[in-house]
Amino acid sequence: MNIELLEGITLLTLGIYFVPVAWKQPFAVLLSLGIAVVTGYWAIQVLAYDQVIDQTMNMPFWFNSSVLHIDKLSAFFILVIDFGCLTSLLYSRGYLSMYAATKRPQEFALHYFFLLWLQLAMILVVTLQEGLPFLVAWEIMSISSFMLVIFEAEKKEILSTGIYYLIQMHVALFFVLAGFTLIEAKTGISGFNGLTPYFQTHDALPMFLLFFAGFGIKAGFIPLHSWLPHAHPAAPSHVSGVMSGTMIKMGIYGIMRVSLHLTDQWMEIGTIVLLVSMVSSVFGVFFAIFQHDLKKMLAFHSIENIGIIGIGIGTGLIGTAMHMPVLTVLGFSGALLHVANHSLFKSLLFYCAGSVYQQCHTRDVNELGGLIKKMPQTALLFLLASTAICGLPPLNGFISEFLIYKAFFTGLGHDIYTSVLFLAALIGLTLTGGLAVFCFTKAFGVVFLGASRTHHTEEAHEVSIGMRIPKFLIAVPIIGIGLGSYLLMPWLQPIASMYLTEPVSNPVQMAGPMLQSVSLALGAFVALVVVVWFIRRVQQSNKVITYGPTWGCGYSSLTPEHQYTSTTFADNLGRMTSVFTGVKTHYQPIDKADIFPSDKRKYETHQEDELEKMLILRPSHFFLDIMMRFTGLRSGKIQHYILYGLGFIILIALLTVTNML
Amino acid sequence: MISALLILLTSLLFPGIVVKTKALMSGRKGPGLWQPMYDIIRLLRKGNVYSSTTSVIFQIAPVIYFCTVLFGVCFIPFGNAEGLISFQGDLIVFIYLMGLGKFFLILNGLDAGSGFEGMGSNREALYSLLAEPAFVVLFGTFALMAGYDSFWAIYAHWHLTTGSTLVLSALATYILLQVAMIENSRLPVDDPKTHLELTMVHEVILLDNSGFDLGLTQLANAFKFGIFGALMANFILPEHQSLAVRAGIFVLVILIFAVVVGLMESFRARFKMEKNPQFILTLSSVATIAFLVALIITNKLL
Numbered sequence: 001m002n003i004e005l006l007e008g009i010t011l012l013t014l015g016i017y018f019v020p021v022a023w024k025q026p027f028a029v030l031l032s033l034g035i036a037v038v039t040g041y042w043a044i045q046v047l048a049y050d051q052v053i054d055q056t057m058n059m060p061f062w063f064n065s066s067v068l069h070i071d072k073l074s075a076f077f078i079l080v081i082d083f084g085c086l087t088s089l090l091y092s093r094g095y096l097s098m099y100a101a102t103k104r105p106q107e108f109a110l111h112y113f114f115l116l117w118l119q120l121a122m123i124l125v126v127t128l129q130e131g132l133p134f135l136v137a138w139e140i141m142s143i144s145s146f147m148l149v150i151f152e153a154e155k156k157e158i159l160s161t162g163i164y165y166l167i168q169m170h171v172a173l174f175f176v177l178a179g180f181t182l183i184e185a186k187t188g189i190s191g192f193n194g195l196t197p198y199f200q201t202h203d204a205l206p207m208f209l210l211f212f213a214g215f216g217i218k219a220g221f222i223p224l225h226s227w228l229p230h231a232h233p234a235a236p237s238h239v240s241g242v243m244s245g246t247m248i249k250m251g252i253y254g255i256m257r258v259s260l261h262l263t264d265q266w267m268e269i270g271t272i273v274l275l276v277s278m279v280s281s282v283f284g285v286f287f288a289i290f291q292h293d294l295k296k297m298l299a300f301h302s303i304e305n306i307g308i309i310g311i312g313i314g315t316g317l318i319g320t321a322m323h324m325p326v327l328t329v330l331g332f333s334g335a336l337l338h339v340a341n342h343s344l345f346k347s348l349l350f351y352c353a354g355s356v357y358q359q360c361h362t363r364d365v366n367e368l369g370g371l372i373k374k375m376p377q378t379a380l381l382f383l384l385a386s387t388a389i390c391g392l393p394p395l396n397g398f399i400s401e402f403l404i405y406k407a408f409f410t411g412l413g414h415d416i417y418t419s420v421l422f423l424a425a426l427i428g429l430t431l432t433g434g435l436a437v438f439c440f441t442k443a444f445g446v447v448f449l450g451a452s453r454t455h456h457t458e459e460a461h462e463v464s465i466g467m468r469i470p471k472f473l474i475a476v477p478i479i480g481i482g483l484g485s486y487l488l489m490p491w492l493q494p495i496a497s498m499y500l501t502e503p504v505s506n507p508v509q510m511a512g513p514m515l516q517s518v519s520l521a522l523g524a525f526v527a528l529v530v531v532v533w534f535i536r537r538v539q540q541s542n543k544v545i546t547y548g549p550t551w552g553c554g555y556s557s558l559t560p561e562h563q564y565t566s567t568t569f570a571d572n573l574g575r576m577t578s579v580f581t582g583v584k585t586h587y588q589p590i591d592k593a594d595i596f597p598s599d600k601r602k603y604e605t606h607q608e609d610e611l612e613k614m615l616i617l618r619p620s621h622f623f624l625d626i627m628m629r630f631t632g633l634r635s636g637k638i639q640h641y642i643l644y645g646l647g648f649i650i651l652i653a654l655l656t657v658t659n660m661l
Numbered sequence: 662m663i664s665a666l667l668i669l670l671t672s673l674l675f676p677g678i679v680v681k682t683k684a685l686m687s688g689r690k691g692p693g694l695w696q697p698m699y700d701i702i703r704l705l706r707k708g709n710v711y712s713s714t715t716s717v718i719f720q721i722a723p724v725i726y727f728c729t730v731l732f733g734v735c736f737i738p739f740g741n742a743e744g745l746i747s748f749q750g751d752l753i754v755f756i757y758l759m760g761l762g763k764f765f766l767i768l769n770g771l772d773a774g775s776g777f778e779g780m781g782s783n784r785e786a787l788y789s790l791l792a793e794p795a796f797v798v799l800f801g802t803f804a805l806m807a808g809y810d811s812f813w814a815i816y817a818h819w820h821l822t823t824g825s826t827l828v829l830s831a832l833a834t835y836i837l838l839q840v841a842m843i844e845n846s847r848l849p850v851d852d853p854k855t856h857l858e859l860t861m862v863h864e865v866i867l868l869d870n871s872g873f874d875l876g877l878t879q880l881a882n883a884f885k886f887g888i889f890g891a892l893m894a895n896f897i898l899p900e901h902q903s904l905a906v907r908a909g910i911f912v913l914v915i916l917i918f919a920v921v922v923g924l925m926e927s928f929r930a931r932f933k934m935e936k937n938p939q940f941i942l943t944l945s946s947v948a949t950i951a952f953l954v955a956l957i958i959t960n961k962l963l
Contacts, residue, residue, distance in 0.1 A: 391757065398757055409750070449718060
């Protein structure tokens with residue numbers, strides 16, 4: 001497979017504008033598959049034969065011949081990207097059919113075009129090593145995702161959310177740009193390859209933090225997360241799926257790429273990454289619990305999972321500092337596996353949420369309920385993904401968290417500093433797991449179980465087969481990785497071993513056999529469940545099975561309104577933790593004269609993101625205030641504008657004469 | 662193998678002993694020791710009654726809950742002899758399996774569409790998320806002491822010789838005892854004998870379960886007590902005794918644990934619902950103290 005094939009496919013993406021509207025999506029899927037085959041072939045070659053592939057891309061403009069450098073780290077991310085984008089495109093047809101009547105063919109073409117370009121740009125991001133080409137690819141990625149988010153641009157709030165997202169992405173870009181510029185200025189080498197000489201001669205920490213800020217905005221580490229909860233609900237569900245599942249991982253890739261070049265100060269950097277990630281994971285899930293918008297909740301869970309990935313990276317870096325190869329390998333393989341896992345279950349969750357939205361036209365979980373009877377397959381897939389995201393066995397999320405836990409237990413007791421650090425991380429990760437269970441039992445229970453709460457679910461039925469197939473495609477690796485993790489370890493360990501400073505004789509020995517036992521145990525557990533279920537079936541087969549109303553404690557007219565809602569479920573936790581979660585309650589207390597409270601009274605809670613207020617809204621309002629003072633200058637008269645220009649020239653001339661410039 | 666058998670058999674007596682102790686303490690004669698088991702057997706032979714609101718989740722949840730607990734029993738070692746399932750890191754698998762059981766139990770409560778059951782689910786989710794760190798930190802402490810993270814290795818490296826390990830054992834037993842009470846929704850967090858749905862935690866989740874499913878969950882609760890009893894028993898199991906003596910001690914400790922549960926329930930009042938989180942979080946801080954003690958013992962601190 002050579003690069004010309006990829007370039008050809010890139011050119012063919014323009015063809016989407018010319019094919020008839022019904023064929024646009026199949027054509028896009030075909031092209032995406034083409035990209036996946038070419039790049040996936042490279043990736044698998046790199047991983048299977050332990051080599052590095054360099055593909056030279058001849059480009060017309062000022063950067064001649066960029067090199068696609070595919071090493072094991074890039075290869076891993078390529079596979080994640082390809083799978084994520086392909087399933088997103090497959091799902092998009094069914095989801096976008098909602099808009100068939102209101103959207104023009106060109107708009108669909110534009111959408112599919114940018115979906116493909118997002119895939120291409122992400123592949124370039126993980127393969128380009130030089131500074132400028134990397135930044136161009138990074139920019140294409142941000143712009144194409146921006147175009148995807150604003151699919152419903154006719155809605156004002158979606159457009160403004162899109163612009164909010166675009167601005168934040170450019171703030172991220174400036175951090176990365178500043179990093180690359182500084183490196184090139186100091187070492188004369190452009191891009192990531194300049195990092196090693198830079199780190200050898202300079203203090204690594206400030207430079208790492210610069211990149212961490214840039215890539216961290218993309219990844220969504222707290223407190224840089226504020227774009228995520230806005231952009232994901234605004235975007236169409238398949239876009240949210242690919243953005244949350246795959247695109248934010250580009251931030252993780254950047255952090256992993258930069259840490260690969262570290263030559264010193266692993267301990268300080270590892271500690272910082274670990275602490276930021278702990279905060280992200282715990283607070284991400286905390287905030288998620290108080291969301292009533294299904295997709296906003298999932299967006300906050302992305303922050304949580306980015307945190308878990310970061311915990312793995314931090315642990316791995318600390319392991320390198322402590323000269324404990326086991327820790328490095330466990331931490332980084334846990335982080336990498338969680339990258340793949342999160343891309344699977346998070347996109348599945350977003351697709352299920354999209355299916356629910358398509359059928360019920362609302363994302364407010366408090367208005368749903370009982371959907372498992374109307375959409376049984378979607379419900380079970382959502383349950384599968386929820387179980388996986390909570391890190392529960394026997395699914396894939398458990399395996400990556402297991403590796404990270406294992407790293408903590410191995411690292412405990414080495415010295416006082418790391419022991420306390422790992423204990424804190426252990427508590428953080430356990431708390432995250434518990435909170436995730438709290439959140440997803442709530443979400444699944446309120447949306448799919450019980451009785452329907454409002455009229456929204458009346459006309460819901462199972463979504464089309466085209467929308468279910470990609471979900472089942474994702475479900476297969478979720479179960480597969482969960483039960484067959486030991487088969488995966490020989491592939492992950494070489495990637496994680498790149499972070500080792502000293503060679504280790506046989507790194508596969510470190511976690512392989514252990515995961516084999518885990519797989520065996522989980523397999524046995526599944527078998528046990530099947531056996532008990534079978535016994536139950538046999539026992540029940542000759543018994544009288546009766547149906548009746550739900551127990552009402554003597555009260556015979558239960559209504560769906562008596563059920564617990566998302567708000568009530570989160571209430572006790574919210575009151576306990578209101579200090580740092582910022583949950584605000586709005587309701588009118590009942591007046592003394594108000595004998596029969598009217599229906600108009602509402603009780604609402606919502607969570608306010610104090611960090612966003614502090615870091616984004618307040619500074620931007622401050623600048624806006626200053627800028628508003630100058631609006632008087634904008635008179636609209638051409639002679640005034642010429643005067644401003646003249647004044648400026650005179651000012652420059654004066655400054656030059658007085659030697660102040 | 663031995664431990665799994667002993668735990669399963671002893672657990673069958675556990676609820677009976679608790680009930681009997683409570684009866685005797687309140688001056689009643691009480692039912693026979695096997696009465697709770699007779700009840701469970703009776704339930705296991707019945708057909709189910711479902712609420713028409715429920716779905717397939719309601720049917721599969723008790724099965725999964727039961728299986729997680731039954732499978733969890735296999736992880737518990739017998740002194741320095743391995744459990745039925747034992748490998749590096751089995752501790753993590755055990756904790757997360759229990760989490761899976763909880764997950765489905767909570768969903769079970771939400772499936773019937775009743776306000777009471779939702780309330781129970783909510784409380785169960787909250788309490789278990791608060792209690793989990795205590796358990797994990799406790800076993801993190803043991804992993805720190807032993808240098809291994811499988812149940813078997815932890816207990817095999819546990820020697821009650823020095824004063825400091827005695828302190829640690831006392832702390833550990835206290836935490837395990839309290840965590841066991843919370844995990845099984847007993848006093849002081851929840852009163853299983855309460856008659857008011859509004860004040861229940863665990864019982865209210867199962868309000869609509871009946872017949873075989875209810876029997877499974879009750880059996881699972883008994884096994885769960887057995888697991889915690891065994892975790893405590895392993896601390897004091899002597900190494901150089903004959904199998905019969907050790908098995909005797911093992912069973913005896915679990916049975917004493919049952920009596921202690923009965924006594925605690927007889928003389929303790931239930932907390933106000935909103936005081937519970939505070940109480941549960943205290944356990945995590947006690948576990949952190951245990952961790953610091955372990956750091957001192959292993960000469961990392963001071």
